[in-house]
Amino acid sequence: MRRVLIFILITCVSTSVLADYRKLNKKGNEAYSKRDIEQALKYYQEAEIEKPQEPVLEYNIGTALFDQAKYEDAVKRYSKALLTDDPAFQADAYYNLGSSFFRNEKYAEAINAYQKCLELKPDDVDAKYNLELSRKKLKEQAQNQQNEKQDQQQQDQEKQEEQDQQQQQQGDDQQKQDDQGESEQDQQQQQQQGQQGENGEDKQQQQQQQQGEGEQDKKDQGQQQQGSEGQTEQQEGKGQDEKMSKEDADRILKAIGNAEKDLQKKINRTKVKYGNYDSKKDW
Incomplete structure (x- = not known):
């Protein structure tokens, strides 16, 4: 059975008080033995x-509270x-103190209590066993705390990486929208510039054509004023004028062709336990 102290202490108190204390303590021990x-x-x-403040009662109350x-x-x-x-009673108190700390998972305190017990009672095999068990549990506890810390750090890191990825994705999407808008704007500007270029070429061609026609009219008038004289020279001059007009036309057509090639250019952007143990002494 469990060790519950049943001490008869000699004290300087009245006989009635001592009798009452002993009687009640005895009844308590009897009830405890019946669980x-x-x-x-x-x-x-x-x-x-x-x-x-009687140590025996403190011990027995502690035992009941432990259970x-x-x-x-x-x-x-x-x-x-x-x-x-x-010393013997004190050693048992240290033993049960260590067991109380152990059950509360305060292994460092349990180790200290079991060591105190062994200082008073070096041959206490149970205290030696529980001391080593407490040391083992303390190491496991420290390792578990370290693992929990690492797990928490890993979770925090994964959470941060997820947030960074979300922010990066949002930034990429925004950049893609901005680039698309710039590309469309560039295309519109190119179309406007191309249209202006075509209009300029048409106007230039029209002016050159009008100028050529004016020069031709002047030449025709000069040839008509010469009359029949120099008819052969007039025909040669006319052939020469026709040759010059053809060269001008070829030059204009070539300029127009180059302008059309420029208009076709595009700008493409790609973004891319030990099991249970007996914690109290048996008396």
């Missing part, structure tokens, strides 16, 4: 009223139970 933890705790607490999984409260009680001059 009626709630009733045992009630008796221990009533005894504490009669004898406050109720109230480990933080048990730690407080076992810590008070350490205020005793009995």
Whole structure:
């Protein structure tokens, strides 16, 4: 059975108070042995009223609280139970204190308590075992915390990369829209320039044609004034005039052809546990 202290202490108190304290503590131990933890705790607490700060009662209350999984409260009680001059009793208090820390996953504190227990009772095999188990759990806890930290960092990095990709995609889409707008604007400007070029060429051709016709009229008038004299020279001059007009026409057609080629040019943009263990001593 579990170790529940049943100490008979010699104190300088009245016989009635001592009897009441012992009686209540005994009832508590009997209830505890029957696994009626709630009733045992009630008796221990009533005894504490009669004898406050009694290490034995602190120990027994801590034991009942431990069985109720109230480990933080048990730690407080076992810590008070350490205020005793009995090394063996103090060693057991350290043992249960370590077990309370262990169950609360405070492995560093558990290690310290088990070490204190072994200083007082070096041959305590259970304390040695739990000490090593606490060390193992502490390493696992540290590793788990490191893994959790790395996982969190990985999640944060993936989230940041996803946000960066979204921003990059938005930027690419906006750039694509801007480039498309610029390309359309360039095409419109080219079309306007081409239209202006065609109009200029037509006007220039018309002026040249009118000028050529005017010169031809003047030559015809001069030839008519000469009369019949120099008829042969007139025919030769006329042939020469016809040859010059053909050269002018060829030159104009060539200029128009070059202009059309320029208009056809385009600008294309591509963007692209150890299992359960017995935490308390058996008395």
